[in-house]
Amino acid sequence: MRLKLLVTCLLTVSFLGAMDHTVVSTSLATIAGELGALQHMSWIVVGYTLASTVLLPVLGKLDDILGPRKIFLGALVVFLAASLCCGLSADFSWLIASRVVQGMSAAGLQLMSQTIIARVTTQRERPRYLATIGAAFPVAILVGPLLGGLITDQLGWQWVFWINIPLGLIALVLALFALPALEGHTSPRGFDLAGAGVFTICLVALILGITWAGEPGASLSTVLALAIGLFSLVLFLWIETRVPEPMIPLKIFANRTVAAGAALSTIIGVGLFSITAYLPTYIQMAYQTSITVSGLVPFATVFGMLCSNLFTGWWASRTGGYWMFPVIGTALGAAGLFAMALLPAGRPLWVPMAVMAVVGIGTGSFMNLIVALVQGAVPAKQTGTITATVNLVRQIGSTVATAMIGVGIAASVAGLLPAGLDAATLTPQQVHASPAEVQAEVAQIYTSVFSPVFAALALAYAVGILVALCLPRGRLSNDPSGTAENTPVSVTTES
Structure with a gap:
């Protein structure tokens, strides 16, 4: 019963942390406009993301020193206070400062949720619980933008942040009751x-x-x-x-499971998370759809990710088998993205929806599973460090690839647009109002520009197949030594 309450608490805070990133997206223009800083609007997101990324390895090391309970409770209290301050912001500087603090605390919530699961379960049980709390991320992507718009329209943008407070207080009460005392393993003098x-x-x-x-x-x-x-x-x-006592012990990458897990996590960030931000624009331009309809393709992607994440977590915990999921998953990702690269303009919308759903299914099949694998491949005193590292490389891969794709798309489209269309001011509405031949030309341009992008991302997943094949074969251990009080935990290899 206590474990169920703990998982409910961790799922709630994981959902809050993930939602806080997506729910704000539809409110950006309203927030920045009311605070008189439209030209700095992107910093509402950049400040949050930058703070959460930078703090990951620090929090991972602190987890190993202090234990996850103290950091989790502290991060939750700070997150609630920062949410309150965001809604009370009287100027843009106040909001950005509050968002930075909110991003830092959200990183603690997300990371500690994963390390707490590692501390209270065996390696065999871990994939199911990690999949459960990991489901918060795709669900937040699906409902966050819609919920953010509804809250902003009906209650005001301040409630985009204040909605965290009642849910967070419930999670705090659950955590105080259900979260056991989990001590650290490393001396504070070694930070x-x-x-x-x-x-x-x-x-x-x-x-x-x-x-x-x-x-x-x-x-x-x-x-x-x-x-x-x-x-x-x-x-x-x-x-x-x-x-x-290094913050990121480089020697751990000599472990084959750790090296492969980190590489697969990076590939997820590069191969899928980077392109999702541009999918709606691509669909609007190449398939001539409205903004609302263009969201169906990323919806299909994330829904596929959600379903396969839950299924593979359940299956791995039930049977102990895991090796086939990263191999099959990366293969599906490579095949789906390569198919996107070959799709001609003008196909029915269900075609890219189905193809990107395959990519989502492939990615979800090993997205949280590799976290369980690398946690079990190192001594318990490094659980926080390795969990932070896997999340960090995924975030960096996504950030770098997203920026590179954005620069490449902008430059390519600007050089190919017909006379009379300016890439700097081009909108889907402007294209849809143009003559049919112009719409067809723009659709062809976006198809030709995105095609090599999809092909490059397919290549990243193809490399992932080779990486996945390097993972040791075996079954997850159901030995109680999978808890953090013993070291190290590893898979039970098959002869």
Whole structure:
């Protein structure tokens, strides 16, 4: 009973953290307009994402030192306070500062939810519970934008943030009752302050440089940020090889399961999460649909991801089998994205919906499973570190690929548009109001521009097939040593 209450609590906070990223999307223009900062609108999202990404490895190390209970409860309290401050924001600076704090605390909620599951379950049980709390992410993608629009229209944009408070308080009560005392395993004196500081500078500089790459007139800022980021990365790697308790122990990547799991997590970020932001635009232009209808393709993608995530988590926990899911999943992802690259303009909308649903099914089949695998491949004292690392590489892969795709699409479309159409001001409504021959030409342009993008992402998933084949074969252990009080946990290999 206590475990069910704990899972309910973790699912609630995971949903809050995921929703807080998606529910705001439809309210951005309203929020920025009322606060008089439309030109800085993107920072409502960028500040949140940047803060949550940067803090992941720090929180992972703190988990190993202090234990997840303290960090989880602290993050939940800070998240609720930050949500209150977001809604009370009187100016844009106040809102951005509150969003940064909210992003930092949301990272703690998401990460601790996964590490707590690792601490209270065996490796055999873990995929089912990780799939359950992991379902919050695709559900948030499906309902977040719609819910955000309804809340903004009916109650005001402040309630986009304040809706977190009643749900969060319920989760806090459940956590105080159901969350056991889970102590850390590493001495606080071993915290890698130098590595944490340099890594923060590295990520901030790299993400800002990539974000600025697509903005006109920001070439000097982009080059400077990327140079600082790369220098900091080299310095960070140097530090990690010399401190006694590194924030990200590089030696763990010598473990085949860890190396393959991290690579597969990166591929998910690069291969799918990066393209979902551009799918609606592609569908609106290439298939000449409305904004509402264009959402059906990402909906199909995420729904496929949700279903396969729940099924494979249940199956892996029931049977202990896991090896086939990353192999089949990456193969489905590669096949689906390659099919998208070959689709000609003018196909019925159900065709890209079905194809992207296949990509979602493939990705969901191993998205949370690899977290369980890498958690069981390291000593329990590194559970927080390895869980943070897997999430971090996925987030970085998604951020880098999203920026690169955006820059490439913008440059390619601008160079191919017919006379009279300006890429900087082009909207789907403008294209749909144009003569039929112009609509057909624009559809062909977007098809030709996106085709190599889909092909490149298909190649990333194809590499993922080879990576998945490197995972050790076997069955997940149902031994109680799968809890965090013993080390290390690994799969039971088959002869």
